[in-house]
Amino acid sequence: MDEKQVLAEVITILKPFSRAPEALVNCTLKTSLRDELCINSARLVDVVLGIEDKFGITVTDEQADLVTTVGDAVRLILESRGAA
Amino acid sequence: MTLRRVVVTGLGVVAPNAVGVGAFTTALRNGTSGVRFQPRLAELGFGCRVGGVPPGVPELAEKYFDPEQRFSMDANITYASIAAIDAWEDGGLTRPPPDSETVDWASGAIIGTGLSGMDPIAEQLVPGTNAGRVTRLGSSMVEQIMASGNSARVGGLLALGNEVTTNSAACATGTEAVVNGFLRIRHGLAERMLAGGSESHSPYVWAGFDAMRVLDRSHNDDPERASRPMSASAAGFVPGSGAGVLLLEALDIALARGARIYAEVVGAAVNCGGHRQGGSMTAPNPNAVRRCVRDAVRMAGLEPRDIDAINGHLTATRADPLEVNNWASALELSPQEMPLLHATKSLIGHTLAAAGGIECATCAIELYHGFIHPSLNCEDVHPQIARYEQAIVRELRELERLRTIAKASFGFGDVNACVVFRKWRDSDVPPRTSNK
Numbered sequence: 001m002d003e004k005q006v007l008a009e010v011i012t013i014l015k016p017f018s019r020a021p022e023a024l025v026n027c028t029l030k031t032s033l034r035d036e037l038c039i040n041s042a043r044l045v046d047v048v049l050g051i052e053d054k055f056g057i058t059v060t061d062e063q064a065d066l067v068t069t070v071g072d073a074v075r076l077i078l079e080s081r082g083a084a
Numbered sequence: 085m086t087l088r089r090v091v092v093t094g095l096g097v098v099a100p101n102a103v104g105v106g107a108f109t110t111a112l113r114n115g116t117s118g119v120r121f122q123p124r125l126a127e128l129g130f131g132c133r134v135g136g137v138p139p140g141v142p143e144l145a146e147k148y149f150d151p152e153q154r155f156s157m158d159a160n161i162t163y164a165s166i167a168a169i170d171a172w173e174d175g176g177l178t179r180p181p182p183d184s185e186t187v188d189w190a191s192g193a194i195i196g197t198g199l200s201g202m203d204p205i206a207e208q209l210v211p212g213t214n215a216g217r218v219t220r221l222g223s224s225m226v227e228q229i230m231a232s233g234n235s236a237r238v239g240g241l242l243a244l245g246n247e248v249t250t251n252s253a254a255c256a257t258g259t260e261a262v263v264n265g266f267l268r269i270r271h272g273l274a275e276r277m278l279a280g281g282s283e284s285h286s287p288y289v290w291a292g293f294d295a296m297r298v299l300d301r302s303h304n305d306d307p308e309r310a311s312r313p314m315s316a317s318a319a320g321f322v323p324g325s326g327a328g329v330l331l332l333e334a335l336d337i338a339l340a341r342g343a344r345i346y347a348e349v350v351g352a353a354v355n356c357g358g359h360r361q362g363g364s365m366t367a368p369n370p371n372a373v374r375r376c377v378r379d380a381v382r383m384a385g386l387e388p389r390d391i392d393a394i395n396g397h398l399t400a401t402r403a404d405p406l407e408v409n410n411w412a413s414a415l416e417l418s419p420q421e422m423p424l425l426h427a428t429k430s431l432i433g434h435t436l437a438a439a440g441g442i443e444c445a446t447c448a449i450e451l452y453h454g455f456i457h458p459s460l461n462c463e464d465v466h467p468q469i470a471r472y473e474q475a476i477v478r479e480l481r482e483l484e485r486l487r488t489i490a491k492a493s494f495g496f497g498d499v500n501a502c503v504v505f506r507k508w509r510d511s512d513v514p515p516r517t518s519n520k
């Protein structure tokens with residue numbers, strides 16, 4: 001799965017939690033989860049659970065804390081899958 | 085200190101026989117039952133397999149709430165939120181846009197519940213925790229299972245800045261919320277309060293009552309006949325769910341904005357029987373019931389003969405005859421003078437914490453339109469209240485001169501709540517006071 005495919009999956013995972021659907025449609029790797037996609041910070045827990053389930057990886061609390069943009073999530077997934 | 089007058093200017097009803105105040109008004113007039121066979125209760129081996137569940141709510145929720153909101157709303161919170169938004173908009177107010185930073189400091193919400201988010205507790209929290217999977221519970225657990233989850237959600241949906249809280253007084257909850265909302269406005273602490281109650285249809289809410297054998301088990305194949313308040317063949321209550329919320333408003337604020345006024349709240353009281361004098365955790369102290377009713381009527385400045393109708397607690401248990409006799413002794417009226425008696429639970433079952441909210445909304449609707457809805461399934465009046473038979477409303481009664489309805493709810497814990505509603509007439513507008 002390449003970066004583009006992972007990005008598409010991440011967008012699907014983010015969709016139920018974003019209060020800014022139009023920003024999600026046009027998002028890039030730099031898009032902020034909280035400020036631009038209007039995702040409540042508490043919901044990042046659910047985003048990480050969604051990533052774990054979809055990609056079959058385990059995300060530590062320390063790794064999760066570093067995810068603030070769409071790109072952070074994509075990189076975390078690609079790195080975890082590469083390491084597996 | 086001048087006490088403010090309080091009126092009902094909006095209603096939201098999510099009831100087993102109808103959702104929305106217009107549809108609910110029609111259902112009341114027609115005596116439509118919302119009690120249905122519940123296959124899930126049969127699968128789980130309940131003795132009682134009938135219940136009241138509001139129709140079409142999941143579809144409605146998609147229109148009212150975005151996916152992020154729905155993600156953390158169990159049935160209890162969903163019912164309360166729809167009823168609160170409906171009451172707000174029925175009152176002519178607009179739902180604030182989510183991106184607005186304006187907070188309405190003068191408006192609050194007291195929306196009670198009995199058992200809160202039992203489905204998330206039973207289906208996710210407990211099994212997940214016991215399996216050592218706490219980290220997999222997600223972020224929405226607390227907001228769905230905290231007792232105040234329903235009012236907390238409403239506070240955010242409507243940007244409320246006054247008191248936002250959830251009360252809990254078992255089956256008196258919804259009426260207690262109306263009492264407390266009324267008092268808050270009356271004493272000048274708020275201009276507007278959403279007040280009522282909600283309860284989910286989770287089998288985990290209803291199971292404990294089935295275990296107590298207080299639910300009807302004898303009409304599983306005839307659901308609409310199951311809820312039988314005041315009947316000799318009443319065999320327990322029918323569990324129900326939903327929400328009822330009233331928009332209470334200071335009279336001067338309501339008049340200034342030209343709001344439609346359903347009714348005025350003129351008297352209210354709550355108390356507890358202390359589990360003494362015949363009262364217990366599950367039975368009412370008759371002296372407390374009588375005091376509660378009398379206190380509410382006294383605050384209203386009315387005589388017992390001024391009460392045209394009673395919307396009773398009347399659940400279809402053995403407590404019904406006791407309740408009717410308590411009303412009679414509280415009001416000190418002869419059987420011939422007894423106000424009209426009716427039981428909304430005959431239509432929708434006992435919606436527990438929502439009951440007081442839905443039934444207070446019923447009183448406001450009846451006063452505004454001038455009718456008393458029929459009570460179903462009491463053709464065979466219980467012999468202990470036979471002397472009040474002429475007061476029992478079995479068919480729709482149109483009453484142009486209907487002016488006052490007393491509503492009471494009683495709950496486990498020996499707690500009582502009573503509200504007196506008065507029809508609003510434009511001639512009730514207070515005279516302008518001079519500032520000279």
